[in-house]
Amino acid sequence: MSDFTKNLDLDLAFQGSAFASLRDDLERRSRQWVTTVRVLELQHQHLTAAELERDAAYAQLSQVIPVVEEMAGALKAAMDAYKAGKPTRDLDVLFERNEEAINDLEKAALAVSTHFLACRSAWDQYLQSVESAKRLRAEMLPSGPSIKSVD
Numbered sequence: 001m002s003d004f005t006k007n008l009d010l011d012l013a014f015q016g017s018a019f020a021s022l023r024d025d026l027e028r029r030s031r032q033w034v035t036t037v038r039v040l041e042l043q044h045q046h047l048t049a050a051e052l053e054r055d056a057a058y059a060q061l062s063q064v065i066p067v068v069e070e071m072a073g074a075l076k077a078a079m080d081a082y083k084a085g086k087p088t089r090d091l092d093v094l095f096e097r098n099e100e101a102i103n104d105l106e107k108a109a110l111a112v113s114t115h116f117l118a119c120r121s122a123w124d125q126y127l128q129s130v131e132s133a134k135r136l137r138a139e140m141l142p143s144g145p146s147i148k149s150v151d
Contacts, residue, residue, distance in 0.1 A: 029140070036133045043126040050122040054115040061108040064101070071101040 075094045082091060 032136060036129070036136055039129050040126075040133060043122070043129050047119075047122040047126045050115070050119040054112075054119040057108070057111040057115040061105075061112050064104045064108045068098075068101040068105045071098040074098075 071094070075091075075098045078088050078091050078094050081088060
């Protein structure tokens with residue numbers, strides 16, 4: 001075998017391994033992108049659901065607050081009337097209604113707090129995925145690591 005043939009065989013082997021390396025790198029990056037897109041889609045759905053639940057909890061809270069204020073005002077007025085010598089038979093009922101309203105307020109506040117934390121967590125996870133996708137994209141831009149050309 002001549003030196004020319006040996007060099008040609010080595011050159012073709014090098015090109016073949018370089019192409020295989022390039023193919024493997026492109027396949028790996030393709031899988032990374034597919035995974036990143038799937039994660040972003042799932043986390044976006046999770047964030048959207050968390051935001052809807054948070055908004056529903058705030059809406060419930062906004063409905064409960066006026067009831068609590070109304071019950072507190074009615075109870076205060078009845079107690080003031082009793083102190084002024086005008087007793088009312090509804091005082092026990094007003095105490096019970098006020099307690100129910102406060103319990104509803106407590107439940108609503110707990111739901112707001114829980115859904116706020118869930119929304120915050122979903123947001124943080126989504127933001128991390130977005131930043132990860134940006135880093136992956138930056139690697140693909142010309143200023144990022146370059147793919148060695150096979151000449």
